[in-house]
Amino acid sequence: MSGADSCLANAVTKEEAVATTPVLESFKLSEIFDSCREIAQDTEFTVAKRWLEEHPGKKAIGCFPVHCPVELIHASGMLPLGIIGAGNQIEVTYADSRFQSFVCSIVKTTLELGLTSRLKFLDGMLFHSICDPARNLSSVFLRNFPDMFVEYLHFPQNFASPLARKYLESEYRRILDGLQLRSGHAPTADDLNRSIGLYNRIRAGLREIYRIRAVTPHVISAAESFVLTRAGTLMAPEAFLEMLENVLAELPTRPTRPKDRIRVVLEGSFCELPPVGLIETLEQAGCYILDDDFLRGWRWFTEDVPIQANPLAALAESYSERSHYSGTKHDSRETKAAHLIKMVKEKKADAVVMQAAKFCEPALFDYALYRKALDEAKIPHLLLEFEEKTWIFDRARSEAETFVESLLFD
Amino acid sequence: MAQAAAKSDYQGRIHNLQKDMIGRYYANLTAAAEGKGKKAIYMLISGNPVELIEAFDMLPVYPEVNALQLAVKKQSLPLILSAEEMGYSTDNCAYVKADIGMYLADRKTPFATIPQPDLLLCNYVGCNVYLQWFEHLAEYSKAPIYNLDVPFFRTATPDPLEEDVNYVVKQLEELIEMLERMSGKALDYQKLQRIMQLSGETGELWSEIKKLTRERPAPYDAYFDSVMMMAPLYCLRGTEDGLRFFQEACKEMKQRADNHQGPLPEEKFRVVMEGPPPWPFLRQFRDMFSRWGAVSIASTYSGVGGIWEFGFRHDPQRPLESIARHMLQWNVTNRNFMQRYKQLKDYVEDWGADALVIHSVKSCRLFSAGQGDMREYFTKQLGVPTLLIESDLEDPRYFSEAQLRNRVDAFFESLEHQRHLVAK
Numbered sequence: 131m132s133g134a135d136s137c138l139a140n141a142v143t144k145e146e147a148v149a150t151t152p153v154l155e156s157f158k159l160s161e162i163f164d165s166c167r168e169i170a171q172d173t174e175f176t177v178a179k180r181w182l183e184e185h186p187g188k189k190a191i192g193c194f195p196v197h198c199p200v201e202l203i204h205a206s207g208m209l210p211l212g213i214i215g216a217g218n219q220i221e222v223t224y225a226d227s228r229f230q231s232f233v234c235s236i237v238k239t240t241l242e243l244g245l246t247s248r249l250k251f252l253d254g255m256l257f258h259s260i261c262d263p264a265r266n267l268s269s270v271f272l273r274n275f276p277d278m279f280v281e282y283l284h285f286p287q288n289f290a291s292p293l294a295r296k297y298l299e300s301e302y303r304r305i306l307d308g309l310q311l312r313s314g315h316a317p318t319a320d321d322l323n324r325s326i327g328l329y330n331r332i333r334a335g336l337r338e339i340y341r342i343r344a345v346t347p348h349v350i351s352a353a354e355s356f357v358l359t360r361a362g363t364l365m366a367p368e369a370f371l372e373m374l375e376n377v378l379a380e381l382p383t384r385p386t387r388p389k390d391r392i393r394v395v396l397e398g399s400f401c402e403l404p405p406v407g408l409i410e411t412l413e414q415a416g417c418y419i420l421d422d423d424f425l426r427g428w429r430w431f432t433e434d435v436p437i438q439a440n441p442l443a444a445l446a447e448s449y450s451e452r453s454h455y456s457g458t459k460h461d462s463r464e465t466k467a468a469h470l471i472k473m474v475k476e477k478k479a480d481a482v483v484m485q486a487a488k489f490c491e492p493a494l495f496d497y498a499l500y501r502k503a504l505d506e507a508k509i510p511h512l513l514l515e516f517e518e519k520t521w522i523f524d525r526a527r528s529e530a531e532t533f534v535e536s537l538l539f540d
Numbered sequence: 541m542a543q544a545a546a547k548s549d550y551q552g553r554i555h556n557l558q559k560d561m562i563g564r565y566y567a568n569l570t571a572a573a574e575g576k577g578k579k580a581i582y583m584l585i586s587g588n589p590v591e592l593i594e595a596f597d598m599l600p601v602y603p604e605v606n607a608l609q610l611a612v613k614k615q616s617l618p619l620i621l622s623a624e625e626m627g628y629s630t631d632n633c634a635y636v637k638a639d640i641g642m643y644l645a646d647r648k649t650p651f652a653t654i655p656q657p658d659l660l661l662c663n664y665v666g667c668n669v670y671l672q673w674f675e676h677l678a679e680y681s682k683a684p685i686y687n688l689d690v691p692f693f694r695t696a697t698p699d700p701l702e703e704d705v706n707y708v709v710k711q712l713e714e715l716i717e718m719l720e721r722m723s724g725k726a727l728d729y730q731k732l733q734r735i736m737q738l739s740g741e742t743g744e745l746w747s748e749i750k751k752l753t754r755e756r757p758a759p760y761d762a763y764f765d766s767v768m769m770m771a772p773l774y775c776l777r778g779t780e781d782g783l784r785f786f787q788e789a790c791k792e793m794k795q796r797a798d799n800h801q802g803p804l805p806e807e808k809f810r811v812v813m814e815g816p817p818p819w820p821f822l823r824q825f826r827d828m829f830s831r832w833g834a835v836s837i838a839s840t841y842s843g844v845g846g847i848w849e850f851g852f853r854h855d856p857q858r859p860l861e862s863i864a865r866h867m868l869q870w871n872v873t874n875r876n877f878m879q880r881y882k883q884l885k886d887y888v889e890d891w892g893a894d895a896l897v898i899h900s901v902k903s904c905r906l907f908s909a910g911q912g913d914m915r916e917y918f919t920k921q922l923g924v925p926t927l928l929i930e931s932d933l934e935d936p937r938y939f940s941e942a943q944l945r946n947r948v949d950a951f952f953e954s955l956e957h958q959r960h961l962v963a964k
Contacts, residue, residue, distance in 0.1 A: 228912035230930065232631065232902045259692060261668045263909035269877030270913045287664050287671055288689035291714060297707045460671040462685050491905060494629035495672040499679055501627040
């Protein structure tokens with residue numbers, strides 16, 4: 131039964147469902163989401179550290195946004211962890227002297243995590259070619275943390291050429307060579323395919339979550355889906371898969387009722403993470419967020435990466451051919467705006483919320499072209515700039531409410 | 541004690557030669573815009589295959605150079621504002637905004653009408669903004685775009701990886717096929733070799749000119765005068781005009797060195813300058829340093845299109861490979877901080893400098909993001925006095941003259957004081 135059908139069935143027998151569902155069961159989902167929220171905001175990485183203690187000899191590698199080929203790390207016998215800034219959880223005291231005021235917060239809070247020794251438990255960090263500040267951050271890490279394995283992965287931007295795939299395959303080989311030196315385990319093709327298989331299942335689970343959200347957005351909120359996805363980047367993938375499967379099992383019987391909200395697609399938050407409170411504010415202001423690009427890098431593929439004899443080639447090909455459009459991908463074969471509009475139509479959304487991190491050059495550049503295309507397609511849109519370190523969402527609430535009202539009462 | 545503002549620019553022959561040559565370059569652009577000229581290939585400065593473009597007798601057009609000319613002529617702000625009205629952010633690179641503003645105003649500038657692109661050749665050499673810039677121009681112009689992907693020089697090896705060189709060379713071959721289709725002619729390989737020879741000799745001369753500032757006094761300012769010599773290096777590299785300019789420039793600079801002539805009456809401080817200049821306020825910015833007798837003896841921005849003073853040359857025997865290495869390694873923007881720090885350290889030590897001045901610009905995160913770490917390294921690890929100041933390269937709204945002057949004055953006052961202490 132599809133998610134939508136099971137929800138419809140629930141709506142008919144809701145009273146019976148609530149009456150017969152054991153109290154523990156109906157709390158299970160909220161327990162899981164509460165625990166995910168805690169994990170998402172934990173700048174001491176407690177869950178990951180516990181796993182490392184329980185698996186002595188194992189190492190962890192931090193992955194900075196956007197997309198990281200985590201399978202390479204996992205197949206080498208190490209734990210990939212999403213090191214994606216510190217949100218609104220820490221004060222920046224040291225990193226401010228290294229990066230200027232006009233640089234996005236995530237670069238500074240990530241450096242702060244390093245400079246306050248919170249990343250000592252990691253054996254290394256992987257950075258990627260997403261923008262200039264992130265690239266410079268990798269250099270700063272290289273210089274300031276000489277004991278760490280710090281690598282920078284250059285993703286190809288020449289998508290129209292078949293050369294790009296061969297290039298990326300050799301780049302993945304280079305990174306893998308470095309990783310295995312650190313871990314002491316040289317992965318075989320089978321090891322890589324096992325890791326690909328595992329992450330394929332996780333990504334399929336997340337795609338299912340997003341499918342459910344698009345069809346029945348009242349069943350799981352964007353904030354819940356966000357903390358779930360984020361928690362997944364901070365724990366062992368095996369444990370996350372189990373959690374994800376529990377959530378998917380519980381969702382169909384979740385007693386909820388649709389609300390009168392506008393349906394939006396959210397774009398621009400592919401790197402720096404918005405505070406959960408901001409997402410909730412948007413939802414409470416009257417938006418169903420049917421789709422978003424939160425943690426886009428960890429949900430990069432639109433379908434499974436094929437299992438084949440050459441796993442690095444499969445990953446390299448999938449990077450460009452089985453992936454979402456994104457602010458950090460400059461695929462000249464089709465404009466990002468065309469993809470965005472297609473997404474809006476597919477999800478039957480009413481509007482687009484462009485939620486860009488302050489100072490995020492790629493997202494802010496994209497906005498100028500998205501705005502033009504959305505105006506031409508007569509799709510209403512709202513630009514919200516945010517910072518990961520915000521605590522107060524009053525302005526965002528009033529902007530969102532005004533936007534919602536303009537759509538509901540047009 | 542600060543000197544009275546000294547006469548700090550020279551009016552040599554090369555200044556007029558440059559005006560004349562660049563004037564002709566821009567006249568060619570206008571002719572192309574009017575349909576009477578060559579095919580226009582838009583490219584970026586930071587390491588590009590202009591030699592191939594010249595070999596196909598096409599016209600290289602540089603949005604960056606156009607943007608900086610607009611800023612120098614104080615025309616950039618209205619264009620930036622019009623771009624912001626369209627949805628570009630105050631935090632987006634102002635070079636791009638000025639250029640987009642100009643593109644959408646029928647590409648008319650005081651110095652030329654810029655032709656429509658026949659091809660947007662995005663040589664992705666470090667700067668991520670390049671990718672956005674040309675993506676946007678592709679949207680507005682509907683011209684074909686080729687992303688020439690140059691992997692970042694990200695390894696701690698003396699040279700880029702062979703895989704990277706091969707990847708770039710193969711893309712250059714793809715580019716040649718594209719240019720052949722556009723022109724209807726096969727690549728004239730011997731013509732390319734002659735052009736490579738011109739570039740090679742030009743690079744040799746530029747390298748000689750750069751090394752002259754090891755003299756005391758330096759015969760010219762390696763920041764303020766160098767950035768004015770850059771236009772022929774980009775717009776005319778690979779041409780006879782370009783070579784002639786640098787032959788003249790080298791002769792003139794050598795003469796000044798032989799006569800112990802510097803740009804200032806007295807060279808009191810020798811500095812290395814890091815970062816782009818504030819184009820709308822070149823004069824005022826220069827005066828802030830001249831009044832202290834401070835002369836730049838090296839700069840990184842003057843190497844943004846290529847670094848020749850450490851031995852690199854375009855090689856007619858290996859055209860595609862040397863073009864690839866130029867783009868991968870021998871420019872500033874495709875280098876990581878470790879290499880950039882080493883380059884600055886070499887300038888300080890081998891050219892002999894008293895201090896490092898870091899001009900951080902809001903628009904350019906490639907240069908600027910993380911320069912605090914650069915300052916940390918130079919002051920704490922190397923003991924080099926370092927000044928970090930902020931403004932912008934294109935947007936006049938971010939230049940606080942009084943504040944900047946105070947910071948510069950305080951810095952040189954303290955340097956002067958240190959000197960007196962040491963002398964005692």
